[in-house]
Amino acid sequence: NAGVTQTPKFQVLKTGQSMTLQCAQDMNHNSMYWYRQDPGMGLRLIYYSASEGTTDKGEVPNGYNVSRLNKREFSLRLESAAPSQTSVYFCASSEIYAGLWGMTANNEQFFGPGTRLTVL
């Protein structure tokens, strides 16, 4: 079990270039997430996919697009990179299931190793 894998681990882009960050999980989880981590700000949710075929915006979606390719894979695309997108990007996955009192509940969220992206 590899858990959550991300490629690449490091990337340097010039302003205006595009790239796609890849994420895959082998735990058969239904939900996947993209976060960015900036100093002094913790992690912030960019986009998430509650289940295969669905995606939704998180806290900071501007400048990004996502694709839930299948149950295993969730990619994040920067169409025209900007210096403000310099950050560490984390992909995560988890299982949403029926919990107490008819509400959905959530098990542990597993994170990938992160991608350090620098935009010059």
Place this chain on the structure above:
Amino acid sequence: AQTVTQSQPEMSVQEAETVTLSCTYDTSESNYYLFWYKQPPSRQMILVIRQEAYKQQNATENRFSVNFQKAAKSFSLKISDSQLGDTAMYFCAFMKLPATGKLIFGQGTELSVKP
């Protein structure tokens, strides 16, 4: 909207001593989860402990325990018998229920354990 605040950017503790990391949150929800995540220098995010808001009993995991004060919206993490391997960034996080899996993180506290 929910917010999570960690007011201690940095802390240090001597090996084998006890340290408490603070976290406060703001929400109008009555059902939610709270988490503490650890991020060592390797950058990997690791779940340390989790608390369901409907449970009055504070969660414990070996040397890690929480003090959950729902009325005060406070969720502190106590690390007992600190070890060098506890050196890391610690993040407090909130998830409302019904769960969508979306986590809201605090700013983090960098903990250094000194020999």
